[in-house]
Amino acid sequence: MAGGEDLHSAAVRELLDQTVARTVAGTGAHAGALFLLEPGGEVLVLDASLGMPTGFVGLLRRLRVTAVSDGPLAEAVLQQRPVWVGSGEEFARRYPQLALTFPFVGAVAVAPLVADSRVWGTLLVLFSQKSPAPDARAHGRLTTAARCIALLLQDAAAAGHPLQPGLAARLLPPTPAHPSAPAQAQAAAEFIAALPEGACRLDVRGRTTFVDHTAADLLGESIPHLLGARLWEAVPWLAHAPHRLRYQAALASQLPTSFTVKQPRTGRELLFQLYPDRTGVSLRISAPACAPHSQDELALGTGPALGPADLDAHYHMMRLSGGLAAAASVDEVVDLVAGHLLVTLHAQAFALLVAEAGRVRVVGHHGFSPELVDLVDHAPLASDLPLPGLTTGAPFWGLPQGVPSFFADRDELRAVYPESAAIDDGLGAWAWLPLMASGQYFGVCVVGYRKPRSFTLQERANLTAISALISQSLDRARQYDANHQLAEGLQAGLLPRTLPTMHGLDVAARYLPASHGIEVGGDFYDLIRLSDTEAAAVIGDVQGHGVSAAGLMGEVRTAVHAYAVADAPSGEVLARTNHLFNDLDPGLLASCLYAHIDPVRHMAQLATAGHCPPLLRHPDLHTEVLAAPPGPLLGVEPTAEYPTADIPLAPGALLLLYTDGLVETPGTDHDTALTDLAAVLSEATGPLERVADTLVAHAQPSGDRADDTALLLLKAC
Numbered sequence: 001m002a003g004g005e006d007l008h009s010a011a012v013r014e015l016l017d018q019t020v021a022r023t024v025a026g027t028g029a030h031a032g033a034l035f036l037l038e039p040g041g042e043v044l045v046l047d048a049s050l051g052m053p054t055g056f057v058g059l060l061r062r063l064r065v066t067a068v069s070d071g072p073l074a075e076a077v078l079q080q081r082p083v084w085v086g087s088g089e090e091f092a093r094r095y096p097q098l099a100l101t102f103p104f105v106g107a108v109a110v111a112p113l114v115a116d117s118r119v120w121g122t123l124l125v126l127f128s129q130k131s132p133a134p135d136a137r138a139h140g141r142l143t144t145a146a147r148c149i150a151l152l153l154q155d156a157a158a159a160g161h162p163l164q165p166g167l168a169a170r171l172l173p174p175t176p177a178h179p180s181a182p183a184q185a186q187a188a189a190e191f192i193a194a195l196p197e198g199a200c201r202l203d204v205r206g207r208t209t210f211v212d213h214t215a216a217d218l219l220g221e222s223i224p225h226l227l228g229a230r231l232w233e234a235v236p237w238l239a240h241a242p243h244r245l246r247y248q249a250a251l252a253s254q255l256p257t258s259f260t261v262k263q264p265r266t267g268r269e270l271l272f273q274l275y276p277d278r279t280g281v282s283l284r285i286s287a288p289a290c291a292p293h294s295q296d297e298l299a300l301g302t303g304p305a306l307g308p309a310d311l312d313a314h315y316h317m318m319r320l321s322g323g324l325a326a327a328a329s330v331d332e333v334v335d336l337v338a339g340h341l342l343v344t345l346h347a348q349a350f351a352l353l354v355a356e357a358g359r360v361r362v363v364g365h366h367g368f369s370p371e372l373v374d375l376v377d378h379a380p381l382a383s384d385l386p387l388p389g390l391t392t393g394a395p396f397w398g399l400p401q402g403v404p405s406f407f408a409d410r411d412e413l414r415a416v417y418p419e420s421a422a423i424d425d426g427l428g429a430w431a432w433l434p435l436m437a438s439g440q441y442f443g444v445c446v447v448g449y450r451k452p453r454s455f456t457l458q459e460r461a462n463l464t465a466i467s468a469l470i471s472q473s474l475d476r477a478r479q480y481d482a483n484h485q486l487a488e489g490l491q492a493g494l495l496p497r498t499l500p501t502m503h504g505l506d507v508a509a510r511y512l513p514a515s516h517g518i519e520v521g522g523d524f525y526d527l528i529r530l531s532d533t534e535a536a537a538v539i540g541d542v543q544g545h546g547v548s549a550a551g552l553m554g555e556v557r558t559a560v561h562a563y564a565v566a567d568a569p570s571g572e573v574l575a576r577t578n579h580l581f582n583d584l585d586p587g588l589l590a591s592c593l594y595a596h597i598d599p600v601r602h603m604a605q606l607a608t609a610g611h612c613p614p615l616l617r618h619p620d621l622h623t624e625v626l627a628a629p630p631g632p633l634l635g636v637e638p639t640a641e642y643p644t645a646d647i648p649l650a651p652g653a654l655l656l657l658y659t660d661g662l663v664e665t666p667g668t669d670h671d672t673a674l675t676d677l678a679a680v681l682s683e684a685t686g687p688l689e690r691v692a693d694t695l696v697a698h699a700q701p702s703g704d705r706a707d708d709t710a711l712l713l714l715k716a717c
Contacts, residue, residue, distance in 0.1 A: 004501050009161055009259045011157070011162060011244045012028075012152055012153075012156050012161070012163055013048075013163070013170075015172065016034060016047075016048065016149060016152065016163075017048055017310045019052055019145050019148060019149055019173050020032050020033075020034050020048055020050055020123070020145075020172060021172055022175075023123065023125060023141060023145040024050055024051065024125055024278075026138075027109070027125050027127075027128055027134060027138035027142055028129065028134070028138060028253050029051075029109075029127050029134075030051050030126060030128050030277070031049070031050060031051030031052045031126040031252075031278065031279075032049070032050050032051065032123070032124060032125040032126065033046055033048065033050070033052060033060065033669065034046075034047045034048045034049075034121065034122075034123055034124075034149070035047060035073060035121045035122045035123075035124065036062070036120065036121040036153075036163065036164070036165050036442070037065070037077065037113075037119055037120055037121045037122075038165075040118065040526060041064065041065065041077075042064060042066070042075065043062055043064055043065065044060050044062070044063045044064075044073055044074075044121065044122060044717065045061065045062055045165040046060045046062075046165070046169040047121070047165045047166065047169060047170065048062075048169060048170040048171075048172055049169055049170070049171060049172065049630070050171075050172040050173075050204075051126075051174055051204055051245075051251075051278045052126075052204065052251075052252070052569060053204065053206075053248035053251045054171070054205050054206060054248075054249070055251055056102065056248065056252060057169050057171065059102075059565075061169060061514040063078045063087060065078065069095065069097075070095075070098075070499065071095050071098045072085055072091075072094075072095065072110045072124075072460060073107050073110055073122050073124065075110075076110040076111065076112040076122050077112055077119050077122060080112050080114055080117075080119060081112065082109070082110065082111045082112070082139070082142065082143055082189070083108075083109070084107075084108075084109050084139065085108040085109070085136065085314065086107055087105060087106065087107055088105055088106050088107075088457065088461050089403075089404065089459075089464050091105050091106075091108060091461075092461050092462075092464035092465035092468060093379060093436070093464060093465075093468045094468075096321075096464075096465040096466070096467075096468035096469045096472070097321060097325075097465075099461060099462075099464070099465035099468075101491055102143050102164045102252070103337070105126065105252070105253075105461075105564055106126065106127045106128050106253065106254070107126075107127035107134055108124070108125075108126055108127070109124070109125050109127075109134050109138070109139065109142050110122050110123070110124050110125075111123045111142045111143050111145070111146035112146065113146050113149050113150035113153065113369040114146075114147075114150055115138060115147075115150035115151050115153070115154040116154065118154070119158035120149075120150050120153040120154065121149075121153070122146075123142065123145060123146045123149060125138075125142060126252075128253060128254025128255065129688070135180070135546075136559075144542050150559045152571060155345055159255050159539050161214065161331075165234070169279060171204070171205060172371075174203075174204060174278055174279040174280075175571075184530050186255060192212050195214070195282050196214070196215035196286070197214065197285060197286040198211075198212060198215025198216070198217070198218045198284070198285035198286065199211070199212045199214070199215055199217075199283070199284065199285075200212070200215045200226075200231070200281075200282070200283040200285060200377070201280060201281075201282055201283070202247065202279055202280050202281045202282075203229055203279065203280040204251060204279065204450050205230070206230040206231060206232065206244070206247060207229065207230055208227055208229060208230070208231055208234065209227070210227075211223055211226045211227065214285075215283070215285045218236075218263070218270060218285050218286075218287065219263075219285070220263065220266070221234060221235060222465060232244055237263070237264050238261070238263070238300055239571050242259075243259065243261065243272075246258075246259050246272075246274060247274060247660065248273075249280060249458065250274040250276040250281055251276050251280070251281055253276075253457065254274070254276050254277070254278070255276070255457060255459075256273065256274060256275045257273075258271060258272060258273040258274060258551070259271075260272070261271055263586075268287045269287065270285060270286070270287050271284075271286050271287065272284075272285055272576050272649055273285075273286075274447060277449070281601065284313035285368075293649035306673055320336055320337070320340035320341060320344055320469075321466075321469055321560065323336040323543075324336055324469045324470060324472070324473035324679055325469075325473070327473050327476075327477055328476075328477060328480050329477050329480055329481055330363055330364075330477045330481050331473065332477065332480055332646075333352075333364070333470070333473050333474050333477045334352065334363060336473075337350060337352065337363065337364060337470060338350075338366050341447070341466070342366065344365070344466070345459075345462070345463065345658075346449075347367075347447050347448060347449050347465075348367050348427070348450045349365075349366060349367025349368050349425070349427060349446075349447070349448035349449075350364075350366055350367065350445065350446060350447050350448065350451060351362040351364070351365040351366075351367065351368055351373070351376075351445070351446040352365070352435075352443065352445055352470070352474065353376065353443050353444045353446065354442055354474070354478070354596075355441035355442055355443060357573030358380060359378050359379060359380055360377065360378065360379050360380075361378060362376055362377040363443075363474075365397075367427075367448060368425055368448070369425065369426075371540070372425055372660050373422060403434070404431065404432065404433045404434065404463065404467065405430075405431070405432040406430075406431050406432075406455040406460060406463075407429060407430045407431075407432075407434070408428060408429055408452055408453060408455065409452035410428065410452075410456045413430060413701075416682070419535060425448065426450070427448040427449060427450060428449060428450060428451045428452040428453070429448070429449040429451065429452050429453045429455075430447065430449070430505070431446070431447040431448065431455065432444055432445075432446055432539045433445040433446075433459075433463060433464065433467035434467065434468075434471075435467065435470065435471040435474060436468075436471050436474075437471055437472065438475075442471075442475065443471075443474070445467050445470055445471075447463065449482065459478075471593075489499050492555045494524065494553060494557070495511055495524060495525070496509075496525075496526055496527070498539070499527045499530045500527060500528075501533065502527075502529065502535050502597075502599065503533065503599070504533070504599030504600060504716065504717050505535060505597065505599045505686050505714060505715070505716065505717065506714070506715040506717055507527055507712070507713065507714055507715075508688040508689050508690070508691070508692040508712075508713040509525055509527075509692070509711065509712050509713070510692050510693075510696055510709070510710065510711050511523065511525070511708070511709070511710045512696065512700075512708070512709045512710075514661075514708050515707055515709050522541055522542030522543065522544060522549035522550065522552065522553045522590070522708070523540070523541050523542075523659045523661065523708040523709065523710040524538075524539070524540050524541075524542075524553045524710065524711050525537075525538065525539045525540075525557070525657070525711075525712045526538045526539075526555075526557055526560070526561065527712070527714075528560075528561055528564045528565065530564065530565065530567070530596075533597070533598065533599065533600045534597065534599075534600075535597045535599075536560075536564040536570075536573075536594065536595065536596055536597065537562050537594075537595040537597055537657060537712055538557070538564075538592065538593070538595075539592070539593050539611070539658065539659060539710060540553070540557070540560075540563075540590055540591055540592035540593065540609075540611065540634075540659075541588075541590065541591050541592075541611070541660065541708075541710075542556065542571055542590040543588045543589045543590060544588055549588065552584070552586050552588060552590070553590075555580075555584065556577060556581065556590055556592065556634065556712050557581050558674065559576070559577045560573060560574075560577050560592070561578045562592065563577060563652050566593075569596075569605075569644070570594050570596045570605045570606065570607040570642075570644045571607045571631075571641065571642040571643060571644045572593060573607070574594055574607050574608075574609050574634070574642040575640065575641060575642055576632060577592070577634060577638075577707055578609065578632075578634045578635070578640055579638055579639075581634045581635050582635060582637075582638040583638075583717070586635070588635065589633045589634065589635040589636065590633060590634040591608075591609055591610045591611040591612070591633055592608070592609040592610075592611055592634055593606070593607075593608045593609070593611035593612070593614060593628075593638070593657055594606070594607045594608075595614070595655065595657065595714075597649065597655075597714060598649075599649070599716055599717070602648060602649050602650055602651065602716060603646055603647070603648050603649055604646070604647050604648075604649045604655065605644050605645070605647075606626065606628040606644060606645050606646075606647060607628070607629075607631065607642045607643070607645075608628045608629070608630065608631055608642070609631045609632065609634050609642060610630070610631065610632060610633035611623050612658060612659065612660055612662075612663065613626055613627060613628060613674075614626045614628070614655060614656060614657050614658075615655075615656040615658075615681055616647065616649075616653060616654070616655055616656075616657075617653065617654040617656070617681050617682060618650070618653055619650055619651065619652035619653055621682050621683075622677070623678040623681045623682040625674060626645075626647060627645075628645050629643035629644065631643065649716045650716065651716050651717060652715070652716065652717075653715070653716050654681070654688075654691075654713065654714070654715045654716075655713070655714045655715075655716075656681060656695070656711065656712075656713055657711065657712040657713075657714075658695075658709075658710065658711040658712070659708065659709060659710045659711070660707065661699070661707040661708050661709030661710070662677065662696075662699045662711055663677055663699070664707060665699070676698075677698070677699070680694065680695060680698045681695065688713050688715055691713060692711060692713055695711060696709065696711070
């Protein structure tokens with residue numbers, strides 16, 4: 001039975017491999033891959049690939065499928081429809097995090113493997129950046145192949161032989177791009193031998209399939225030693241990661257590139273020029289005084305292999321992308337961009353410009369003159385500013401349809417935007433990158449370079465991906481800031497703006513929202529004048545956070561105020577408020593402490609609805625925790641009663657009412673925290689406002705507050 005199962009699985013795999021190879025060839029793609037979905041539907045496993053660098057295969061081996069933003073593979077699975085990405089720039093805009101890992105991707109097409117509403121995996125094909133976007137015929141071939149593969153997998157499972165991914169992804173052999181007869185092969189070998197440069201051929205796994213004598217001599221190794229081995233394994237001084245990255249970049253992008261490196265045995269600088277196709281990479285190896293190539297020919301860029309400066313830039317790139325994902329305010333985004341963007345991009349200036357109320361606002365900048373920033377900041381969008389795109393009639397600051405603009409020098413900039421001739425910002429090259437959120441343009445990220453420079457395809461992809469990350473983070477941060485301001489305004493509106501002045505009573509109050517989060521808290525306090533000589537002090541805490549909790553807090557405070565001024569006794573005020581609270585049926589609970597203060601008689605009457613016990617500091621500075629008769633939380637029992645307790649309030653005595661934010665400290669139990677607070681209150685001297693600040697500083701010495709905090713201090717005079 002096991003042997004039959006193996007035979008059946010092998011036959012299915014052969015059919016799958018053939019289908020993948022034919023689909024890659026038939027769509028005009030240069031690479032493809034088959035992914036199978038693990039049981040549970042949360043992880044895609046790479047089962048077979050064709051034309052992909054081995055380094056990419058390892059990165060794609062297991063991919064979680066949790067959100068559409070995770071990439072086109074996840075999007076295809078979750079939405080059960082094909083996903084088409086027309087270019088590398090579109091890929092960078094839609095999946096910026098992924099684009100930073102795979103910056104050499106061109107057009108991408110993914111089809112889910114669906115049969116009878118079940119997703120079995122995905123079929124992926126990749127197109128080079130120099131290839132035209134896939135047409136309708138290519139789309140049809142891909143979706144047909146995906147349907148056939150899904151039916152094969154479904155039939156195999158129905159027959160009791162479900163196909164599972166192997167221990168490692170299968171690397172499928174590419175179809176030869178140019179099959180030739182023996183005579184042609186001999187002529188080609190003679191042609192190569194006559195050239196002054198060395199020639200070498202690597203397959204998609206990096207193994208050497210051909211090397212001539214000149215190349216072997218330049219590398220300092222024999223031909224037998226090189227053939228069949230990965231070049232960086234056979235030649236130790238090419239084993240550094242940056243050299244392998246150049247090979248993988250060329251193979252993944254299908255664009256030529258080059259690098260120079262010193263041969264350690266001879267001390268000669270060698271130029272490696274890489275020319276990829278879907279079956280591998282051809283190398284030209286030479287030691288010329290000047291490299292015989294042009295910027296157009298070597299589209300991915302040239303130069304020495306990556307060094308410490310590039311590794312430093314990579315570190316800042318990771319810090320920037322990780323920090324932007326967690327940034328919660330505009331200031332945090334600007335600080336991250338200022339601290340990491342310029343190093344990452346080897347740039348000298350940046351500016352973040354957003355549209356607000358019909359005007360341009362510069363939310364962050366570095367490297368631009370103050371005069372230029374002042375000229376742009378708060379200028380009307382429709383004004384004729386001497387800056388690219390900030391002119392009347394521009395579709396959106398010169399970025400039609402949200403496409404990035406790159407200017408290699410000032411002549412290119414003036415050719416597109418003649419008005420820019422009126423300014424001199426001391427820069428020689430610029431990248432103008434749109435900031436977009438939910439398909440809407442809301443700003444521009446301007447990156448400036450001191451000297452003229454051409455932007456390689458890799459640099460353009462990186463810039464586009466970074467601008468997409470900045471867009472997401474800045475849009476989220478602006479919403480956070482706006483909501484936070486709204487929350488603070490709502491909270492302030494629900495609390496008393498001022499406290500009444502009472503004869504024989506000195507009062508101080510504090511409210512501090514939680515340090516994290518934007519939602520409004522439910523803590524409240526109030527001081528209600530009952531007569532010329534009497535007052536009611538109230539403090540409470542509605543369960544939870546958010547607009548609902550804040551609204552309920554406002555209703556509780558209003559109810560207490562109404563019943564208090566109606567001359568109800570302390571316990572009756574809480575009982576009536578509780579009855580109303582239950583009638584509202586908010587699904588929340590609330591605690592409350594009510595104190596009727598009579599400074600003339602030097603007495604206070606307390607009633608509590610499950611609130612924190614008040615502290616009383618006597619004139620001799622001894623502080624005690626008052627044990628008021630307990631009553632249930634508001635919202636528990638509609639007919640609950642609230643007993644009262646009378647306490648003396650001698651001249652000089654100090655009564656502290658507070659919410660749990662003042663005593664909740666991580667790692668400290670409630671009783672210990674309460675004892676510590678009483679000790680601080682005993683030692684706090686000076687005006688009442690200073691005492692309030694001392695209590696707050698004790699509770700949150702770092703200024704970081706996990707919960708809202710309110711306190712009300714009342715001192716008998």
